[in-house]
Amino acid sequence: MTSLFASGPTRPGSYVPHAPEDALEGIPAAQRREDLDLPHMAEIEVARHFTALAHANYGIDTGIYPLGSCTMKYNPKVNEALSRLPGLARLHPYTPVERVQGALELMDRLARALREITGMDAISLQPAAGAQGELTGILMIRAYHEARGDAGRDQVIVPDSAHGTNPATAAMAGFQVVTVPSDARGGVDIDALERALSPRVAALMLTNPNTLGIFEDRIAEIAQRVHGVGGLLYYDGANLNAIMGITRPGDMGFDAVHLNLHKTFSTPHGGGGPGAGPVGVKAPLEPFLPTPVLEATADGYRFSWERPRSIGPVRSFFGNFGMLVRAYAYIRALGPEGLREASEQAVLNARYLKHRLADVLDVPYERDAMHEFVLSARSLQRATGVRALDLAKRLLDHGVHPPTVYFPLVVEEALMIEPTETESLQRLDGLAEAIRSVVAEARRDPDAVRRAPERTPVGRLDEVRAVRAPDLGARP
Amino acid sequence: MGYLPSTAPERGRMLRALGLDDPEALFREIPAALRLGRPLALEPALSELELERELTDLARRNLSLDEVVSFLGAGAYDRFVPAIVDEVVRRSEFYTAYTPYQPEVSQGTLTAIYEFQSYVCALTGLDVANASMYDGASALAEAGVLACHATGRDRLVVSRAVDPVFRQVLGTYARGQGIRVSEAPLSGYRTDADATAQLTAGDVAGVIVAQPNFFGAIEDPEPFARRAHEVGALLIAVADPVGLAVLKPPGRFGADVAVGEAQSWGLPPSFGGPFLGYFAARRDLLRRLPGRIAGGTVDREGRVGYVLTFQTREQHIRRERATSNVCTNQALCALAATVYLAALGPGGLRDVAALSAAGARRARSRLAAVRGYEPMTEPFFQEFVTRSPVDPEELGPKLLERGILMGLPLAVHYPEFADRILWAVTERRTERDIDALGRALEEIA
Structure with a gap:
């Protein structure tokens, strides 16, 4: 691909009137900028450039996108259209509160639905993404302990199978991270957890089902033990897509939870955002919610900043509102039966796909998969030298997006596969056949697999060079 | 309404391939005590037609920037976006x-x-x-x-x-x-x-x-x-x-x-x-x-x-x-x-900035001519502060009656500036808009 900074100048379009000559007279000369060396492009060239970029991208609308832990489900078109209604998109965040009642009602309805789905008592829609939701939740837990005068809780426990955001978040909230290993069944090693528990523990962060796609069936016992030493339980909602209407983090004993609306609730990933990461909490944590807090009063909705124990805002205004609109529309479109059906189908699709692949790749954990599962290319790699990464690259030549590779870290040569509920049987069979044929090819002609991909806009890119000779931006 | 492509016979085939006859068996690893055991208490599903109606109704209850002449900024701006x-x-x-x-x-x-x-x-x-x-x-x-x-x-x-x-x-x-x-x-x-x-x-x-x-x-x-x-x-x-x-x-x-x-x-x-x-x-x-x-x-x-x-x-x-x-x-x-940056190019970007700055200076002069709206001194860019002889809490609704969205009352963030308003002007504001603001303030005084 060539950057637009490399294209020659063409004549730009006219988008706003020309400013008068003296327009900048009020700006002191010492603070003025006279030069602005940026590309000049005619609109047709802008259109062609970004169309070419679009052609070089793979999205859910292109084909199956089975990235484990990412929940790449279909993004309904109607949500795109509705989020652009002028009364939603062209709404200023400082508009007087009595003239934004529709927006606030939408937020309240979404928050209520998320409370019901998670079994939590209160929700903040403010966090911009899952990781920011985590930070919000952990800061609230910290504030909770401090408010009780429970000093000395300086540790957060995370399992070794956790998303990298969990330990990174705990560190950002000022905690020391204690990692506990997984046991042979793929769950938290209860003995190791027991050893890690002490009055220094502020919280345990857990994903359930976990990143191996396995439901932590001893969660009630884990919750009891963590609560027993005065710690709280934080639920990483990345995998909520497996359990909507079936079980709830609130009922499992979790005290705080974040949701990724861009996973479970179908808001588009956008190539890496914007997402939305609402946080739900049980009543004891409610005073610590970020400000402002949405309140329903007799005169309508309003925001309250009068929250003396709040951790404060984690970002400007009220959240990624445009994403909240899409998630609300999704929940309304599906209704209670539809959400449960979505989770059921997500699990069925994962289980079916695992069944179709269990004889060609290693199955590190025999337990029932939920909405995703992890296979390993360890035996294949030992036999042929072909690694999980090579399989992934060869899959690109079959026109399908590969699964997540090398995560979770507890499985060697991991391939983490999450088909989601919006893939048909035909698509699942197509992916299974593609993976089977790449594995067969690896055994027959490993070099061909290691050379892949060959049918993509570029081949494997030299990541070492990208660091050794950094090119992080074009100079006009 | 849903977005599941699988048909009922396909679901049946998939379950049979797994040796299951009931989808409930998919969740057997979840202890019974943790199961919800009831449908989620949510509103029933909507068709796309009904969904559009509901969201359109909610959207109509908000004041879109398309319906007003806005002088509200303070971190979020009413700007022109090329198609x-x-x-x-x-x-x-x-x-x-x-x-x-x-x-x-x-x-x-x-x-x-x-x-x-x-x-x-x-x-x-x-x-x-x-x-x-x-x-x-x-x-x-x-x-x-x-x-x-x-x-x-x-x-x-x-x-x-x-x-x-x-x-x-x-x-x-x-x-x-x-x-x-x-x-x-x-x-x-x-x-x-x-x-x-x-x-x-x-x-x-x-x-x-x-x-x-x-x-x-x-x-x-x-x-x-x-x-x-x-x-x-x-x-x-x-x-x-x-x-x-x-x-x-x-x-x-x-x-x-x-x-x-x-x-x-x-x-x-x-x-x-x-x-x-x-x-x-x-x-x-x-x-x-x-x-x-x-x-x-x-x-x-x-x-x-x-x-x-x-x-x-x-x-x-x-x-x-x-x-x-x-x-x-x-x-x-x-x-x-x-x-946006590629389409506007350096000339367009300078025009957007210069139009905003010129509009803000014009607005400042116009407001300075209204008794009590004493403005801040230069240099400023596209926003400026004035005092308000009318309590901003009362002024806002009166301006809105005239189709104008007031700037931000600074009392929101600065208690010491309770009588002041932060006005924003972008490239979208015309001379007529600015004059309408001036006249509205004169009337309200």
Whole structure:
């Protein structure tokens, strides 16, 4: 691909009137900028450039996108259209509160639905993404302990199978991270957890089902033990897509939870955002919610900043509102039966796909998969030298997006596969056949697999060079 | 309504392949005591027709900027967005893609990120930029954390003329990491340079000033940079993205880090989000940057391509030792910004800035002619403060009756400015709009 900074100048379009000559007279000369060396492009060239970029991208609308832990489900078109209604998109965040009642009602309805789905008592829609939701939740837990005068809780426990955001978040909230290993069944090693528990523990962060796609069936016992030493339980909602209407983090004993609306609730990933990461909490944590807090009063909705124990805002205004609109529309479109059906189908699709692949790749954990599962290319790699990464690259030549590779870290040569509920049987069979044929090819002609991909806009890119000779931006 | 493509017979076949006859058996690992055992208490499903009706009804109960002449800004702006921006952003190859972990099929996203970084560097005058942050406020918070890590110190000095919302978010992040924040006082509507210099002692990691500041005033940032550097601290500039086209860029007034809220680059105000934080820094701070960074490289055949790079800073590799926990950011918003910047080009960007500045000066003069609306002094950019002889709480509704959305009453954030209003003028405001505001204020008085 060539950057637009490399294209020659063409004549730009006219988008706003020309400013008068003296327009900048009020700006002191010492603070003025006279030069602005940026590309000049005619609109047709802008259109062609970004169309070419679009052609070089793979999205859910292109084909199956089975990235484990990412929940790449279909993004309904109607949500795109509705989020652009002028009364939603062209709404200023400082508009007087009595003239934004529709927006606030939408937020309240979404928050209520998320409370019901998670079994939590209160929700903040403010966090911009899952990781920011985590930070919000952990800061609230910290504030909770401090408010009780429970000093000395300086540790957060995370399992070794956790998303990298969990330990990174705990560190950002000022905690020391204690990692506990997984046991042979793929769950938290209860003995190791027991050893890690002490009055220094502020919280345990857990994903359930976990990143191996396995439901932590001893969660009630884990919750009891963590609560027993005065710690709280934080639920990483990345995998909520497996359990909507079936079980709830609130009922499992979790005290705080974040949701990724861009996973479970179908808001588009956008190539890496914007997402939305609402946080739900049980009543004891409610005073610590970020400000402002949405309140329903007799005169309508309003925001309250009068929250003396709040951790404060984690970002400007009220959240990624445009994403909240899409998630609300999704929940309304599906209704209670539809959400449960979505989770059921997500699990069925994962289980079916695992069944179709269990004889060609290693199955590190025999337990029932939920909405995703992890296979390993360890035996294949030992036999042929072909690694999980090579399989992934060869899959690109079959026109399908590969699964997540090398995560979770507890499985060697991991391939983490999450088909989601919006893939048909035909698509699942197509992916299974593609993976089977790449594995067969690896055994027959490993070099061909290691050379892949060959049918993509570029081949494997030299990541070492990208660091050794950094090119992080074009100079006009 | 749902989005499941599988038919009932297909579901049956899949279950049979697994040796199951009841879908309930899929969940046998979930202990019975934890099962919900009842349907979720949610409203029943809607068809697309009904959904459209419901959302349209909710949207109608809000005051869209299309229905008023707005002088409201204060961090979110009513700007013109060329049609091509949404055309590109609505291509599903972009919006239905994940974070580009497989670069061979993500060159669209990666090239756009690289171009966004290029624009941010060119506009800020700094060396390196990341792929975006959630918004300007959280970008500032991350910049504060970076300054502390880079200097090994734990105190920040922030001007009270920096957007109060940004300062609140900075406070939230700072408390989490045991960082102390000192606020530098105002002198009029600008940062008090002497007081700031006194606060900037040897334990300070970073000094934070905005250009233009929250009141729209143009600061003289160089003394702040000099003082910060004297004590070994960083200067962090919060710079308005529109201002970057006509004001001396942060890289040239001594800033080590520049951040800002780039909603003005082609995004609708969307009730406050999704927005777009930008983050730029000097080259030697590269390995401390939060978030994603795209970089150019080549494949085996020498074809140029882009990858996510310097990933050893990031949470998925470094875990608790990462520079930040940020993962998903605002990639699609950065794409919108890149299209906006490419379409407008340098001439268009200067026109947008100059039209806003000229409109603001015109509005200031017009308001100065109305008794009691004593305005602040120059220099200012596209926003300015006036006193109001009428309680802003009463003035707002009266202006709205006349189709005008008032500027922000400063009492919201500055108790000492209870009688003052922050007015914003963008390129969308015409001479007629400004005159209508002047006449409305005369009538109301």
